[in-house]
Amino acid sequence: MNNTVMVDVLIIGGGIAGLWALAEWRSRGYEAILVSDELGKGQTIASQGIIHGGTKYALTGQMSNATLAIGDMPRLWRNALKGDGAVNLAQAQILAEHQLLWTSAGIGSRLTGFFASHAMKSRMVALDKNHYPELFHTPQFKGALYQLDEPVLDIPSVLASFQQYYANYLIAVDSYESTLIEEQGKYQYLAALAQGGKVLIQAQQIIITAGAGNEALVKPLFPKPVNKTHGLQQLRPLQMVLAKGDLPRIYAHALGMSDKPRITITSHPTLDGQVVWYMGGQPAELGVGKAPSQLIQETRQELQSLLPWFDLSQVQWATWNVDRAEAAQASGARPDKPSVHTVGNVTVAWPTKLAFAPMLAHELIQQLAPQLSARSKPFVKSASMQTPQVAKAVWEQVF
Structure with missing residues (x-):
């Protein structure tokens, strides 16, 4: 027995x-x-550790049901990170207090009014160029950065x-x-x-x-x-892309013309003292079923288009398959x-x-x-x- x-x-x-x-x-x-x-x-x-507040789901310029449903989640998580309430995550590591929404030249203009609307102004703020991360301190960057009130957490912690x-x-x-x-x-x-x-x-x-x-x-x-x-x-698969090396820390969604970011990058310290860019968004969505070498090459080209001033020649690359299980x-x-x-x-x-x-x-x-x-x-x-x-x-x- x-x-x-x-x-x-x-x-x-x-x-x-x-x-x-x-x-x-x-x-x-x-x-x-x-x-x-x-x-x-x-x-x-396998998650990126992003505590979404719904902004990502409003990239078409409209408030979706997902945007409204998830809007209060960052506050609940921040309470837990302070050790307040039933869940105590005071010992967990916060990688970034805020994420960035990153628009390229000409892309941001169609959403400027929406971003400034009452529905979104409590969720994000346009960053002054003096407060840009070092990666964007270059005349070659012609876009804009918005700060999202959504933290990124170190999930192992x-x-x-x-x-x-x-x-x-x-x-x-x-x-x-x-x-x-x-x-x-x-x-x-x-x-x-x-x-x-x-x-x-x-x-x-x-x-x-x-x-x-x-x-x-x-x-x-x-x-x-x-x-x-x-x-x-149902399972909705992803093939995430990883780049490891002497990389700056960045936590950002690069905005494109669709409701999915051109790329979403979160940065994670490794045990050997380097940094990994863990990348989702369109590369991960569209990379399902592709050979890792092909997806890596396509992602490198996308990053070269978005960050033409930044040298990625010395980094290591890999991919990771994830099955998102849902009802x-x-x-x-x-x-x-x-x-x-x-x-x-x-x-x-x-x-x-x-x-x-x-x-x-x-x-x-x-x-x-x-x-x-x-x-x-x-x-x-x-x-x-x-x-x-x-x-x-x-x-x-x-x-």
Whole structure:
């Protein structure tokens, strides 16, 4: 027989959505625990660390549903970074307090009025040339820079903060050998512990936030489509581009003619003292399925067009494939908000964006807390339960 653990809430998946939810549940006095093989493995560690406030989604000159939904997220994250509230990220590293929106000559004029409108002026401010980063201190730069009130975080340090504060409630498991099992109409989780052995976890509510792993776990629970699509989950892939070397720090979206940035660059320090430019936007979107060498060449050409004065001849290059897992949409487009589906005592959830983790956690509590009956006894982590490690940063894996 397996050992048995009883809790109020079990969270399966150690990305930002599951970790934030764990903190929120425990702050309200519930016995919540989280199981994962590695903290942040997958989408979270592969994110750029941008806490979007929606400006990126208004690049067509209009306020979208995504812009409005995500607008309050930077404030919630900043509270956590100060150590205020249920989630304490005071030990996490802020790479940049602000991002830049970067327009080339002639591009910015069509949006100048919109950027100055009441809807956007609280989100961004035009930078004086005297405050430009050094990279743009050249007569060859003919565009403009806008400062966005959206921070960029070092995601490994965010994950390490959760690991530090919640180690007693984090359990390392072999996710491939662990499974949901049904007994008398309720689901339980048979966890294969990383150190060996198994434990049966009985929870009043099971929340699955395993990203791309969600579908395999819960497919038997949803035999019929939950909407007009033929599945529960959709994957929207990216192929990110990385450049490593003696590079200046920059955190910016280069604006083009579409609703997606020509390129989005975030800068990350490496363990050997260099800097990586981690690049998304159009190169990552349009690079799906391309040979890495082709995508790298195209990205170099794009950077040469945007930064013709800057020498990139001495940097190392690599790419990284990411599957963004989301609730399936009939159109295949990105959902505007977090998504939640429930069957019995199992709820599967997707945050959609890193920044949406607080919103998703609050939605889960609103929906599921009223269904919880008498509280479980305090959870005591046994010696056979290891704490999951934090996933390695992408650039430390590829270089």
